[in-house]
Amino acid sequence: MMRVKPDQLDLPLRFRQQQSIARAHLALEGKLVTYTIKRSLRRRAISILIDEEGLRVGAPWHATHSAIERLLRKHGDWVLRKLDEWTVQRAPARRWQDGEHVMLLGQPFSLKLVPGAARIGIQGSNLIVNTGDAFEQSVSRAVHRWLHDQALLCFEERVAHYRQLLGVDRAPRVMLSSARTRWGSCHSSGRIHLNWRLIQMPARLIDYVVAHEVAHLVEMNHSQRFWRIVGRLVPDCAALRKELRREGHRYLLV
Ligand SMILES: [Zn+2]
Incomplete structure (x- = not known):
């Protein structure tokens, strides 16, 4: 009579959960950054990806949270810069009209279209612009x-x-x-x-x-x-x- 082998407790690899996705937060240079950690059995190293969906970390199954944070801190400058770049790319196009902000020496000034003003220049917190017309192209050029x-x-x-x-x-x-x-x-x-x-x-x-x-x-x-x-x-x-x-x-x- 054949003996039946006892059941294996380990499931074959393909039946195990192969991915897990979690949200996490980290303060980088005073900014709170939210990101996604995607763990996978196949992954061998921690990777960082930044695109229009934000910051995503790919990690081996057993990578510790502190190892992930260490890597993000090490590349903190780059991470913040890339996140900012994506935010800017999503920003709506600039309008050259009343109230729009123009930066000068780190200070914002409000664009104010004043027909008949003698010349373009700062007045208080406004940048006074006099163009013959209010076409955005003319304002932009001025x-x-x-x-x-x-x-x-x-x-x-x-x-x-x-x-x-x-x-x-x-x-x-x-x-x-x-x-x-x-x-x-x-x-x-x-x-x-x-x-x-x-x-x-x-x-x-x-x-x-x-x-x-x-x-x-x-x-x-x-x-x-x-x-x-x-x-x-x-x-x-x-x-x-x-x-x-x-x-x-x-x-x-x-
Ligand atoms: Zn140089």
């Missing part, structure tokens, strides 16, 4: 031109300031650029290009970018010596550099 003018005035002054601090004799030519991928550049011929969109940012971030480019007049590389020079011009340059990386994309909308 505001852009004005922001360019403000940018050039401000950047030339800041470049002169840092150039004198460094004792550079020859004044570089300051030019505005509008690349969406770069805030500034310095050329060996002594030209400095600065993105006009910087004028929307708080002065501390403008100063960091300007000081960085002016330091290149002395040191045309990113060596330790270069960073020491930048550090002399703006003492908290490491924090500002981080802030620019994290917040910079907000100012690309205009």
Whole structure:
């Protein structure tokens, strides 16, 4: 008579639950981030994915919660920046009309269309714009031109300031650029290009970018010596550099 083998307690792999999805929260640099953890038997390493659905973590079945949090903290800057970028992409297109906000040196100003106003400029918390018509395109053009003018005035002054601090004799030519991928550049011929969109940012971030480019007049590389020079011009340059990386994309909308 054949003996029947006792039942196995372990179920074959395919019958086990192969995935589990849970919500979790984590404070990253003071911001509460909600995310999804998707555990799977097949996964071997923790992965981070950020898209229009937000932050999702893929994890091996037995990965601990603290290992997941450790990885998110380690890439905290990147996670916050990517989440912000997706938020911005979902933002509705800018309207060039009354009440819309325009940023200057980190301050918001309300757009106010005043037919017959003598010229465009700040009045209290408003940016007064006089265009012959109220077409959004005309308003947009007027505001852009004005922001360019403000940018050039401000950047030339800041470049002169840092150039004198460094004792550079020859004044570089300051030019505005509008690349969406770069805030500034310095050329060996002594030209400095600065993105006009910087004028929307708080002065501390403008100063960091300007000081960085002016330091290149002395040191045309990113060596330790270069960073020491930048550090002399703006003492908290490491924090500002981080802030620019994290917040910079907000100012690309205009
Ligand atoms: Zn550089």
